[in-house]
Amino acid sequence: MNAVVLDHITKTYEAGKVLAVDDVSLEVAAGELFGLIGPDGAGKTSIFRILTTLLLPDKGAASVNGRDCVKDYKAIRRSVGYMPGRFSLYQDLTVAENLHFFATLFGTTIEANYDLIRDIYEQIKPFSDRRAGKLSGGMKQKLALCCALVHKPEVLFLDEPTTGVDAVSRKEFWEMLRTLKQQGITIVVSTPYMDEAVLCERIALIQGGKIMSVDTPANVIATFPVKLYAVKAANIYRLLTSLREDTAIDSCYAFGEYVHVTFRDDAEPDLQQWQQKLTAQGHEQVEAKKISPSIEDSFIRLMNEKQNGQP
Amino acid sequence: MKQLLVFIRKEFFHVFRDRRTLLIMFGLPVVQIVLFGFALTSEVKNITLTVIDQARDVNSTQIINKIKSSSYFIVDESAINYDAVSTAFKKGTAKCALIFPAGFGNDLQHAGQAQVQILTDGSDPNMAKTVVNYLTSILTAYQQEISPGAQLPYRIIPEQRMLYNEEGNGSLNFIPGVMALVLMLVCTALTSVAVVREKELGTMEILLVSPFKPLLVLLAKAVPYLVLSLANFTLILVLAVFVLHVEVKGSILLLFLVSTLFIIACLSIGLMISNTTNSQQTALLLSMMGMMIPTLIFTGFMFPLENMPWIFQMISYVVPARWYFLIIKAVMLKGLGFSYIWKETAVLLGMTVVALSVALKNFKIRLS
Numbered sequence: 001m002n003a004v005v006l007d008h009i010t011k012t013y014e015a016g017k018v019l020a021v022d023d024v025s026l027e028v029a030a031g032e033l034f035g036l037i038g039p040d041g042a043g044k045t046s047i048f049r050i051l052t053t054l055l056l057p058d059k060g061a062a063s064v065n066g067r068d069c070v071k072d073y074k075a076i077r078r079s080v081g082y083m084p085g086r087f088s089l090y091q092d093l094t095v096a097e098n099l100h101f102f103a104t105l106f107g108t109t110i111e112a113n114y115d116l117i118r119d120i121y122e123q124i125k126p127f128s129d130r131r132a133g134k135l136s137g138g139m140k141q142k143l144a145l146c147c148a149l150v151h152k153p154e155v156l157f158l159d160e161p162t163t164g165v166d167a168v169s170r171k172e173f174w175e176m177l178r179t180l181k182q183q184g185i186t187i188v189v190s191t192p193y194m195d196e197a198v199l200c201e202r203i204a205l206i207q208g209g210k211i212m213s214v215d216t217p218a219n220v221i222a223t224f225p226v227k228l229y230a231v232k233a234a235n236i237y238r239l240l241t242s243l244r245e246d247t248a249i250d251s252c253y254a255f256g257e258y259v260h261v262t263f264r265d266d267a268e269p270d271l272q273q274w275q276q277k278l279t280a281q282g283h284e285q286v287e288a289k290k291i292s293p294s295i296e297d298s299f300i301r302l303m304n305e306k307q308n309g310q311p
Numbered sequence: 312m313k314q315l316l317v318f319i320r321k322e323f324f325h326v327f328r329d330r331r332t333l334l335i336m337f338g339l340p341v342v343q344i345v346l347f348g349f350a351l352t353s354e355v356k357n358i359t360l361t362v363i364d365q366a367r368d369v370n371s372t373q374i375i376n377k378i379k380s381s382s383y384f385i386v387d388e389s390a391i392n393y394d395a396v397s398t399a400f401k402k403g404t405a406k407c408a409l410i411f412p413a414g415f416g417n418d419l420q421h422a423g424q425a426q427v428q429i430l431t432d433g434s435d436p437n438m439a440k441t442v443v444n445y446l447t448s449i450l451t452a453y454q455q456e457i458s459p460g461a462q463l464p465y466r467i468i469p470e471q472r473m474l475y476n477e478e479g480n481g482s483l484n485f486i487p488g489v490m491a492l493v494l495m496l497v498c499t500a501l502t503s504v505a506v507v508r509e510k511e512l513g514t515m516e517i518l519l520v521s522p523f524k525p526l527l528v529l530l531a532k533a534v535p536y537l538v539l540s541l542a543n544f545t546l547i548l549v550l551a552v553f554v555l556h557v558e559v560k561g562s563i564l565l566l567f568l569v570s571t572l573f574i575i576a577c578l579s580i581g582l583m584i585s586n587t588t589n590s591q592q593t594a595l596l597l598s599m600m601g602m603m604i605p606t607l608i609f610t611g612f613m614f615p616l617e618n619m620p621w622i623f624q625m626i627s628y629v630v631p632a633r634w635y636f637l638i639i640k641a642v643m644l645k646g647l648g649f650s651y652i653w654k655e656t657a658v659l660l661g662m663t664v665v666a667l668s669v670a671l672k673n674f675k676i677r678l679s
Contacts, residue, residue, distance in 0.1 A: 052520045054678045073676075074522070082520040088513035092328045093321065104317040105521050147517075 001066070003155050003186035004028035004051060009060035011046050011209075020046040021057070022209035028188055028202075030065075033181045035200030036190040037295065043209040044190040045085055048159045051188070052082045065154055078106075081153030085160040087140045091133030095124055095143055098132050099150060106151030113152045116183065120176055121146050138169030145176065156180065158189040162196065174199045194296035205299050212302040217295060224293040224301065226250070226266050230258040231278070231288040239283055253300060260297060314523055318531035322505070326535055332501060340493045340543055344550045347485040358442060360384040361396055361408040368416030370425075374453055378409070383445050400432060407431045407442045475560075475644050486551045487639035488612025491632035493547060494570070495577050495606050498540050499598040502581030505532050507594040516678065525676045533578045540574045541567070560646030569642070569652070572659055573635040579666035580631075586673040606632040634658045 004027070011021040021043045028034040036044050049055040050062055053073035062069040064076050089098045099121070103110045114121075124142050127135065132143060141161055148156060158177075162170040174196065177187055189200065197203045198217040205212045205220070213220055233239040240259055243252045252261045263269060271288045278286045326332055360378065364371050379386050390396050390408075399405035410428040418425035429446055431439035475483070506529070509515040518528060544567070551557040559566070581598060588594045607613055609627035616627050627633050634655045641647040641655075649656070 049516075049678060052516075054516060054519055056677060077520050078522040080520065082517060084513050084516045086513045088517050090321070090325070090514060091512070093324055097321075097324065101317060101321055102517070102521075104314055105518075105523050107314065107522060 001030055002027045003030040003032070003065055004034075004188060005061075005063045006047065006051070007061045009047070009050060009057045009062055011043075011050060011055065011057050016058075020209050021050070023060070024206075024209070024211050025060075026204055026211065026214065028186060030186055031181065031184055033177060033187045033199075033201045034189070035197055035203040036188065036206055037192075037194060037197045037200075037203050037299070038190075038206035039192050042206045044206060045159055046209075047206075048082075048084075048157050048188075048190065052080060052157055053077060079154045081148035081151070081156040083144050083148040083156075083158045083161055085163065087144060089132045089140070089144055089147060092131060094129050094131055095135070096128040098143060099146055102147040103150045108151050110150060113150055116152055116180075117146045117149050119179060120149075137165045138172070141165055141169065141173060142176075145173075149180070153185065155186045155188065158187065160190055160192065162191060162193065170196070194294065194299060197295040203295070205295075205302060207299070207303050207306065210306070212306060213298070220295060220298050221293055224298050226262045227268070228291055228293045228297060229261045229263075229269075229271075229288060230255070230291045231261055231274075231286065232258045233278065233283040233287075234285045235283070239278070239286075242278075242281055242283070251301070251304060255296070260291075260300075262301075315527055315531055318523070318527070319534050322531055322535040325505070326539065336497055336501065336539060336543060337546065339497065340489065340547045341550065343489045343493060344486075344547065344554065347489055348555045356383060358384055358406060358438070359387050360442075361387050361390050361399060361405045363390055363392065363396060363408070363410045364388070365413040366411045366415035366417075370416035370419055370457075371411040374411075374427075374450065377449055377453055378446070381445070381449065396430065400430070403432075405432075406435070406438065407446075409446060483557055483644055485612055486547070486555065486557050487636050487643060488610060490544065490547050490570070490639055491573070491610055491612070491636045492603070492606050494540055494544060494574055494635075495602055495632050496599070497543060498536060498574055498577030499581040499584065499602050500595055502532060502536050502578050503584040503588070503594040503598050504591050505536070506582065506585035507588055507591050510589055511591055519676065519678070525674055526671060529582050529670065529674060533575075533582065536578060536581075537571070537574055540577075541571065544570050544574075557643075559643050561642035562648070565642050565649060566639070569635070569638050569656060569659070572656065572663065573631065573638075576631050576659055576663040576666060579663055579670050582670035583666055583673070586670060586675065605630050609633055610636045612636055629662075631659060631662050634662075 006024050006026040009021055009024045010019075012019050024043070024047065026047075036047065038044055046055065050057050050069060051064055053069050053076050056070060064080060067075045067079075069076060090101070093101065099110055103113075110117075120142050124135070124139050124146070127139065132140065135143065145158075145161070148158070162173055165173065170193075177189065178199075181187055191197070197220075200217060202214065202216050203220065204214045213223075215223070231239070231243075236254065236257070236259065240252065240254060243249055243259060243261060248263055248265065250262045250264045252259050271290070275286045275288050278288075326336075362375055362378075364375065375386060375388075378384050387405075390399065390405075393410070396405060396408045396410070400408075408428075408430040410430070412426060412428070415425050415427065427450070429443055431442050433439050509518065509528075519525065548559070548566070552559060580602070584594055584597050584601075588597060605626070609616070609623070609630040610632045611627070616624055616633070619627070638652045638655045638659075641652050
């Protein structure tokens with residue numbers, strides 16, 4: 001059975017002027033760790049709020065564990081865990097008070113579901129008397145996750161849980177999610193970080209309120225239709241400018257210290273020759289290589305295709 | 312039920328851990344009582360009275376001594392002539408002057424009639440009138456003293472009494488006003504902010520995605536402020552009785568009951584405001600500006616409502632503090648029972664029901 005179903009959901013703000021979610025259909029299987037990947041303003045939070053019954057969609061239907069998000073909102077509110085994008089616990093209450101409050105709110109106790117949160121809570125337990133507002137970013141997220149989990153939800157909605165969290169805490173956080181998944185909880189998580197996409201079982205790439213692709217991370221990468229090259233030079237900006245003038249090149253964009261390039265003709269180009277050509281154009285320390293695409297490359301390609309009106 | 316109790320406990324934590332809220336809550340009444348009681352008083356006391364005695368006879372000296380012995384005036388006899396008085400008025404160093412012409416006693420004893428001149432600074436009409444009244448009554452008293460056998464066949468001696476406030480204690484009028492003002496501000500501002508803060512911090516999102524009934528959120532928010540407001544009311548009452556020596560003539564129980572009703576009315580208005588705003592600033596501004604100004608103007612403790620054009624009197628009818636002010640004055644100062652205030656109480660009750668139902672009806676179970 002599908003835990004989460006979105007069926008042609010459309011959501012607009014300000015009386016239809018701002019289109020936030022554009023005809024989105026999605027299915028998340030029970031027990032799946034599903035990622036919604038997209039930049040800020042892509043419509044991720046709107047989708048989360050529709051699923052958690054906080055917003056009404058303009059068009060379409062959505063359901064969580066077979067319950068309709070509009071009609072059965074009370075049942076959904078009882079059975080899901082939700083962690084909003086912004087840290088949303090009481091800053092002036094201590095760690096223990098926050099957890100106790102949310103446990104009681106859901107009609108349960110910390111002890112009843114302690115097994116579920118033990119691994120996470122043990123890490124912040126030394127600070128249980130500290131006010132939540134005084135915790136570090138990573139610890140705040142752990143506390144928020146504990147509070148969202150304390151009533152043993154069927155589905156867990158995490159809206160950008162790793163935004164503003166350091167690299168180590170992010171890694172720990174994803175490990176926690178994998179442990180939770182093993183306990184049979186369906187997890188829907190959103191993130192603007194493309195590198196986190198590979199940690200999900202399936203992902204949906206979303207941009208401008210539209211889903212561009214839904215698949216496993218491996219498949220998303222595998223279906224990258226052309227060969228991808230990375231090239232760098234001493235002056236990356238000048239390199240980018242001259243690559244854009246080259247008619248043989250289909251797309252090029254800065255990617256870290258490299259420029260990622262795809263050619264119109266998918267036949268393997270002579271890298272040696274290409275390097276010499278670029279050096280002749282006055283570029284120094286030119287280095288070109290063939291690379292395998294990442295999720296981000298797929299995302300950029302899909303985005304460009306959408307903008308250019310290609311299929 | 313247990314959820315509600317835990318929620319209410321959490322609200323108390325918020326209040327007690329936020330020093331600013333506590334300061335506003337309990338500092339405001341103390342500051343207002345002190346201000347109104349000691350600084351912003353309209354009573355005239357210790358006024359400097361410039362006296363020029365050109366007569367210097369028995370009668371003028373006796374009158375001056377009488378004036379000196381009253382608590383209202385400090386007599387200044389340093390001015391020697393009319394010009395000096397005139398200059399002092401222009402500079403603002405003198406507010407009132409009493410001038411005895413030469414031969415005052417002579418005229419009084421032989422012609423049976425003498426004149427004095429009283430000068431007051433009319434740019435402060437209230438003070439000027441009060442000073443004239445005080446001086447006139449001192450002169451009248453002296454007149455009767457020196458001519459004990461009434462020469463006039465018919466005399467009307469007005470026997471004056473200020474009912475409910477024999478000593479003319481100015482505190483009596485503003486204490487009910489301060490009660491209305493403080494309770495109004497504290498209840499509406501703090502409750503509206505308390506709900507809006509949850510929206511602003513994003514915790515409302517989590518509260519909504521929980522089995523907790525949204526309406527109970529409002530109840531849980533209102534209960535701590537009801538308790539604290541009653542504590543506040545007690546504080547004002549204690550200050551009034553022990554610091555400003557205001558006597559509570561009516562039933563204390565009745566006072567607490569009607570105050571509870573008024574507090575609930577204000578809490579409902581606060582909740583109503585919180586439903587329509589999304590930022591603490593707007594909520595604070597709305598409850599401060601939207602509530603404080605009308606309460607100050609239309610309650611009747613600063614400006615008499617009877618003098619206002621009918622349109623403003625109409626507006627005053629929808630200000631809850633106006634009705635509460637009437638009730639408190641009746642119960643606390645006049646010692647009247649419920650049978651005298653049932654109409655005002657009914658109006659207040661009606662307002663509470665309306666505000667509360669609007670607040671409950673408009674409470675959003677979703678975002679925006």
